[in-house]
Amino acid sequence: MRRLSFVLVVVAAVLVTAAPAFARQGTASLRVTVLDETAAVLPGASVLLVGDDGVERTLQVDEFGVASATGLPPGDYTIGANYPGFRPSTGTLTLRRGNNQTTITLAVAMSEEVTVAETDASERRDNGFTQTLSQEEIDALSDDPDEMAEQLAQMAGPGAQIFVDGFRGGRLPPKDQIQQVRFRTNSYAAEYHDAGMVRVEVITKPGMGGWRSRATFGFRDSALSARNAFAEARPIEQVKRVQVSSQGPIVKGKTSVSFSAEGNASYDAQTIVAATPTGDVRDQVRRPNDVMNVNVRVEQALGAGNALRAEYQRRTQDRRNLGVGDFDLAERSWASDATTDTLRLRNTRLFGKKVFSELKFEFVQTTSENTSSSASPTLRVLDAFTGGGAGQTGVREGQQFVIDQSVDFTLRKHALRAGVLFEAGQWDSTQQTNANGTYTFSSLADFNAGLARTFTRRVGDPLVSYSQYQLGWYVQDDFRVSKNLQASLGLRQEVQTNLGDAFNLAPRAAVTWTVKKANVRAGYGIFYDWYESATHEQTVRVDGVRQIDEVILNPTFPVTATSAGTRLPASRIQAAATLTQPTIHQASIGFDKNLKEWMGVRADYMWTRGYNVLRSVNVNAPVNGVRPDPTIGNISEISSTGRRASDRLSVGINMRVPQRRIFGNVMYQLGSVRNHADGALSLPADSNDPDADWGPAAQDVRHRLFVMGNFPLPYGLRAGMNMQVSSARPYNITTGLDDNGDTVFNDRPAGVGRNAGRGAGQMTVDLRLTKSFNLGGLLAGGPEGVPMGSAPPPGGAANAMQPGVGGPGGGGGDGPRMVLMEGSNARYRADFYVNFQNLFNQTNLNSFSGNQLSPFFGTATSAGPARRIELGATISF
16 A cells, blocks of 8 residues: 555656646636537527626527637536527536537427427437446546446446447447447337347547547556465566547538557466466466557538448457466467458438438458467366366358348327348358367376376367358337326347247337436336357357267376277267247336436336246266267257346436536445356256256356546546445356266265355456646637538437436436536647556455365465556547
8 A cells, every 4th residue: 555655646746746837827718519409500509608707698609500709717607508499408517727618409399290208219219227427437437448348348237238339349439539428227129139238338429520639658567566366476467558549521511530540569467376296386477469450430421311421440469378377277378369350331311300210231250260389188187277288279250240220200299210130140160179188187186196087079170161140120119108107119029040939029118207306117028139159150060970079988098099998979069959049038117316416316126037048958968877879979959948037126326516527426236146057058067957057147246336436636637436346256066076977077066056155255446547738729620529411310319418317227317418528629638647457456356166176175266456557648639
């Protein structure tokens, strides 16, 4: 802690010393952008500004949707905007010296001819909870897109998925190109495929304003990091990251382009904790990771209400010393080189005043190559050490494309959406696993005596080619039953190749009841999971003809052609003839309310039950020592016979004080997740009684606490804090032996259920300190983030608006919402930051051994990263 205090004092002293050189003196200027709910500008709108001195200033919005004022005294103001046919808005903001900007969105006045709900369209389509991050909260996220994605996933909770401009996955854009981040939970919209997850929606800024560029530099070194609890010295790690981005118009009001490039040359340290015949091993292995990302996005206004966006991404990644750590020794290392090319097209078009069309197309091409550093067989002594080669080799190539068409339209008081989703993929692979074989020993004593329990090897032709297609269509109706009761009804149908079922109807329903300024939300829906292509690949690869799994029981060590032992017939992996899509039933009820103007609360309960869940069973496992079919070895059959159950209670408080630029969220979750298996290829301890494996899932964390805060500090510093606390994860307790002769070493002691052990709780506090210096200059051009002639869906466009209630799943508020971004209109700006990960250097124990024969039984063999400090700077111009 003394070192930490010293670092904080030094950083603060440097920033405070530099502050006078860049401090801006004098009056304030204000730039106001006025939009409607579709994010189109409203030229001719009026803005009224009233200061503490009582002086009224009326501003007129120009053809770019912008009203400007200069020479204003810093202080608190009341601001309002109005436009014919729209509801007037009123709010407050604080002007500081220099340049300030804000955005006001006006809602259409209700009439018989135009049906517009008080909440945005995307909110209407699911009656769920929504949180929108403020600009300050976005700024507090990591500058590394990979780390930013991890932070968003942690904030969202288990099972979260990230969407960028409506596309799932892919690389996150630079922070300066992000306009909005939203978290959606309890979503029953028929357009959504997945159940129970939190959708993290990242909306990028169009580049229709003036040209803006940004360069970010980040550096982290072991000299700034603390020692891992399982390492004998400071970690061998370093991060050097450079990112540049630029965006702006090519043809003003019609064509814009955004570009970003990032290079990340880094290496980290993976700890090894193992027990070998020559003694205990405590070591660290350096793992290089070199990444290059390039992104180009072009937006074109094709006419009134018609816009096209095209985006290309390329990512190359070179990783070394994978597969090393915990029990795996350095000789087990393997390398991976991967390249991903992504092309995305999105067309939005408004037909008349009531029909909105969105067409999305995505093509992704991936290539990855694995290379092992050793061709030796693997030597695995269960939960003691693993040596030899990794057995990873080969190339995998894939091409996937997605077509997603949706149409929004209104019929009287009904807001309807219909759409269709088509996905297709083709894969070619020569990748091999366990090509050189694996010896398995139950204990160090067995290893020293040369008594291997099994020798397994995958042999045959590694080349496989296969394809998969999946289709879904949906229709959704959102309508108001009464002034304070809103309902949604939807129906979705899905079908997928390589499965035997085709009739997968998924009805959905949800309601939102507003009573006494509070919202009560409830919903029920049926969802279906996809049969993953990687799972299907195993049934194509290890089909008993192309490749087989060779198994020898009690072999001599090493194995030769004339070795003693029992050689089983060929083993294979297959899909059951009755394989179907897993069915998920989900229901929830929740409540949200603004307790104060600056504080809101929410609570919700989610019930989820899964049926026909995929799991594997060895249908040729020995019964009383005899296999049903003695001419065949193991038959791992993927079947739709599993179940899973999840219950989750969430309570959250959200605080927003935009006048003081203070934002915070506190969320507590109490949950329980049970299932038969943690994966489609997971085998039970006893395939003759697979239902005995019902128990806690690997992700069964009972208690979670999330705390986020973003607030100003003295001397112009700003702090972003993120704390996560969770109770222990479960782990499996085993005998370390293959008592039932099925060649799988996951047998449990009598009376002990699956995942009966519990590890240790986790706590991590991250802190980011920033200091911004306005270097002068004003941006030119129209309002940022508003493409002329574009037509985002009603309520779906990103802007700087904030809801009244947030937190993961926090409810949205009605009416205009404004966020002040001090200095964001400055053309030249320098931002310096210090990131503290695991600020208090908390030891978070992982990888608990449940093997009763292991010398590490009941103890952890690894820990999460110790405190890390990253320094960086961003130059905006």
